[in-house]
Amino acid sequence: MNWMKTLLIVATCCLSFSAKAQLFPHGEGFTRQDTLRGTIGPERAWWDVEHYTLEVKVMPERQFLSGTNTMTYKVTGQAKRMQIDLQTPMELTKVVQNGEELSVEHEGNAHFITLKAMQEQGKSYEITFHFSGKPVVAQRPPWDGGLTWQKDSNGLPFIANANQGIGSSVWWPNKDHPSDEPDNGVTLKVEVPENLMDVSNGRLMDTKHNPKENTKTYTWEVKNPINNYGININIGDYVHFSETYKGEKGELDMDYYVLRENLDKAKEQFKDARRMMEAFEHWFGPYPFYEDGYKLVEVPYLGMEHQSSVTYGNGFGNGYLGRDLSGTGWGLKFDFIIIHESGHEWFANNITNKDVADMWIHEGFTAYSENLFLDYFYGKEAASDYVLGTRMAIENNRPVIGTYGVNHEGSGDMYYKGANLLHTIRQLINDDEKWRKILRGLNREFYHQTVTTKQVENFISDHAGIDLEPVFDQYLRDVRIPIFSYTIKEGTLSYRWENTIESFKMPLKVWIEGEPVWLKPTTQWQTKKLAPASPTLMVDRNFYVAKMNVMGE
Incomplete structure (x- = not known):
């Protein structure tokens, strides 16, 4: 069954291991760039992001972006030097505050900005970053990050970003660390050719035609905190349909955007989105972003958990590209990408890791959500069959938790070893309703927050009434199976x-x-x-x- 193990490891969506995680599997050989990216150093520690206003012009014929990011931040300490992140070959061309251009020192993908004066603690300020360039082109999205520039069957541009592992700074300047989400969300203004549409996160607020440029600018507004890698642009000849779901917090708008040629297939296949919402609100609590709505958007790659703008490229069929990742048959009862990527709205987008070393919080819980979806619709035995079937993917070659402070993810076992850890804990609790309350409680306690593994571990142990510390240590920090x-x-x-x-x-x-x-x-x-x-x-x-x-x- 080695072919199945390989398929699972490669196939599981969002398996965006960074190159350094593969080069240095034992946590050795990290560089200063790794530290600058993965640590909240002195140039990052004194300010907290409140809002991004990202304006970007997309030029498909040149595979080129240009724009500005106006960041609102709150001063939490005393300093005059700020680190912002933007990866080559993109260029940070100018930084402006209060109408004055600021000096910038470039060090690889980190850029150090010297402010004109000390800023008052407790107050909020704005600073604008100008950027342009040809961003990294993703060769195998979503596993390696960057932008995808393709065309649909009619020859029209079909463009999207996917940058979970490589980071959002691969295409726009920001504080590229998961611990600091913009508290008040983000505004995206995306200019595209007149014959195309951009779909981004949150709600569509405005569409402006630019006759002289033969372009349109779409303005999207996100009200909630959002992780940077979840911010996306999706550009194509989209058509739209929608429905309203009566959920735990009232009426939820569920919107779907697909290429014109796929409308009929999507209207049938995307029924799984409604089933997903029913099952996951049962297990995890209310959908975390009612204010921003839920969207499912077709893209030219497999899919990704972009917050309130979940992307989809699974060929409008069940399973993972038609395959059952568990080998049991149960994986063909649902569309893997719709279920898995949407599960991330609770674990990744609502509850986000403070350090990517704790990425299992995203991937372990969400891989486990596949099991809970089956439990809700097909019963407990079917769900057990499925999650046990995924054990064939587990390699136990290195710990699930990575190295802290250097932007280092743990083993790919974070998916199905994480899922089987949670399935085992459910057995230890031996009370399904209590387990459901714990999962819902996590999403309530850490609503719109960034967290550490220890916070999650302690919450589960405290509410289970069981000392689970040695269990977590064994399965997350050791490679041996008991x-x-x-x-x-x-x-x-x-x-x-x-x-x-x-x-x-x-x-x-x-x-x-x-x-x-x-x-x-x-x-x-x-x-x-x-x-x-x-x-x-x-x-x-x-x-x-x-x-x-x-x-x-």
């Missing part, structure tokens, strides 16, 4: 955990002669008297563990 080692001799069961961290002490459900029995193994041998003298023992399949009978059963 082995339940046991023997049965003369009616006595001897058992312990092996292949684990020293403190590992996860309870385990086993089946003895067809009856469920809960054990509390540690790394030390324990015993339990059984009857009959030679019973059969099976480990409950829903726990992500291995078993070994030391007597060679």
Whole structure:
């Protein structure tokens, strides 16, 4: 089944591992550029982003962008030097504040701006960054980042960005660190050729025709905080249809934009979006962005979780490009991209990691959301079959959590090892309604916030009433899979955990002669008297563990 494992690792959407994560799998060899990107250094620490107004002109024939980003920020400390990020070959051409041009020192993808005077703590200021250039072209989006410049079947431009791993600074200047989202959202003004449409995040506020330029400018408004990599432009010969969903917070606008040639297929396939919303509001709580609406937008690549503007390129069919990633058949019951990418609205967009080393918060929970979608519509056994089937993708080659402070993601196991960790925790809680309350509670407690893994771990442990610290440590910070080692001799069961961290002490459900029995193994041998003298023992399949009978059963 190696081909399936390879398919899963490559195929799972948003698997945008950075090049350095692959070059330095053990966290070695990081550069100053990695530190500048991944750390809140002194030039970033003294100010907090409140709003971006991003104005960009897109010139398809030249694959060229030019524009400005006016950033509103609040002063939280004392300093005169600011770091802003923009990746080559894009150029930061000018920085202006209060009508005066500021000096800029360029250091690779980081740009250091010297302000004219100290700014008053607690006050808000504006600064405008002018930029232009030909951004990196994505070769295999969404796995490598950049812009995609393609054409539809009628020869019209079909353009989109996808930049989760490489970062939003690949095409526009900003504070490119996940810990600082614009508190009051973003305004996007995107100028495109007259015969095309731009679809971006939030709500469409205005469409302005520019006769002299033969272009149109679309203005989109996002009211909520938004992670930078979730900000997008999607440009094509789009047509639009919509529906209203009566959800937990009232009426939610659900809008769909697809190429003209795909309208009929989309009207059928996008019914999964409504099913997604029903299932995920049940499990996770209200959709987090009612003010900005929900959109599903066709793009020339597989898809991405752009906030309130989820992108789609799955060929209008179920599964992942027609394949079942679990090998069980259940993966063909839904459109993988609609379900997975939309699940990110709760985990990635509502709850965002402070450091990309904790990207499992995005990907583990969202891979697990596929399982919960099946649970809601097809039942618990179907959902278990699916998530267990995805275990074939897990490599256990390096920890799920990456290296902090250097923009380093963890292992690709963050997807389905993360999902199986959460599925295992559900078994430990052993109360489905309590588990649902925990998932909903996460989205309520950390609503529109950036978080650390420890915050998530502590919340789950506290509300489960179980010390899950050794469980998280084992599955997120170690590559070994626990082995339940046991023997049965003369009616006595001897058992312990092996292949684990020293403190590992996860309870385990086993089946003895067809009856469920809960054990509390540690790394030390324990015993339990059984009857009959030679019973059969099976480990409950829903726990992500291995078993070994030391007597060679």
